[in-house]
Amino acid sequence: DTAVSQTPKYLVTQMGNDKSIKCEQNLGHDTMYWYKQDSKKFLKIMFSYNNKELIINETVPNRFSPKSPDKAHLNLHINSLELGDSAVYFCASSQGSRGLAADTQYFGPGTRLTVL
Amino acid sequence: GDSVTQMEGPVTLSEEAFLTINCTYTATGYPSLFWYVQYPGEGLQLLLKATKADDKGSNKGFEATYRKETTSFHLEKGSVQVSDSAVYFCAQADTGRRALTFGSGTRLQVQP
Numbered sequence: 001d002t003a004v005s006q007t008p009k010y011l012v013t014q015m016g017n018d019k020s021i022k023c024e025q026n027l028g029h030d031t032m033y034w035y036k037q038d039s040k041k042f043l044k045i046m047f048s049y050n051n052k053e054l055i056i057n058e059t060v061p062n063r064f065s066p067k068s069p070d071k072a073h074l075n076l077h078i079n080s081l082e083l084g085d086s087a088v089y090f091c092a093s094s095q096g097s098r099g100l101a102a103d104t105q106y107f108g109p110g111t112r113l114t115v116l
Numbered sequence: 117g118d119s120v121t122q123m124e125g126p127v128t129l130s131e132e133a134f135l136t137i138n139c140t141y142t143a144t145g146y147p148s149l150f151w152y153v154q155y156p157g158e159g160l161q162l163l164l165k166a167t168k169a170d171d172k173g174s175n176k177g178f179e180a181t182y183r184k185e186t187t188s189f190h191l192e193k194g195s196v197q198v199s200d201s202a203v204y205f206c207a208q209a210d211t212g213r214r215a216l217t218f219g220s221g222t223r224l225q226v227q228p
Contacts, residue, residue, distance in 0.1 A: 004159075033215060041203055041223075043160075045215035056215050090159055105216060107152075107159040 003027050004108040006091050012114045013081055021076045021111045023091030032074035033092040049074050086115045118143050118210050122219035129226050135193040137222045139206035147208040149182055149189040154203045196226045
């Protein structure tokens, strides 16, 4: 069984559309994350949830909204997509109720978003 | 703020060569340090980690030692294989911070 799964794996869409990326983890972890990897492979944290509570909200356009229906799921909704949103988005999870980053993070396979 | 600096890539080596990928960090506290690896078309996998000074992380023949005095966590392997070709990311998690700060990644290409 896949520990951290994301859907879809590829997403191609037009500018201005709204899209969602789903993430699920079956590791029983308390903390989940979204990272963005740009075309130069640079990775940056976007959001983190601990037990459905938002604990990290980096400087990200408010067109991006995370939603955590339960602690095993963290979805990313993006409104009014722009060309610059094209990237690979990675979901991750870690154990530990305090959500400390010293805990090992387990990554999903990524979702490659292409905005045309 | 917290940051991680890695050597620029790509690094191209012949099979069985010795590998070093340099990584240095800046942090306000006492971070945990990580090396993640990303194989083509895949997500990131933890390669090794160290949580305090002088700790050595090791896995699959790779090693890295947490050097507080030089704020470094260099990745080494004595004999690389073609299957080690990937992008390697150094990362830190400073005390209390709930996310990883990554370096820019170093692409390793191992030729037969």
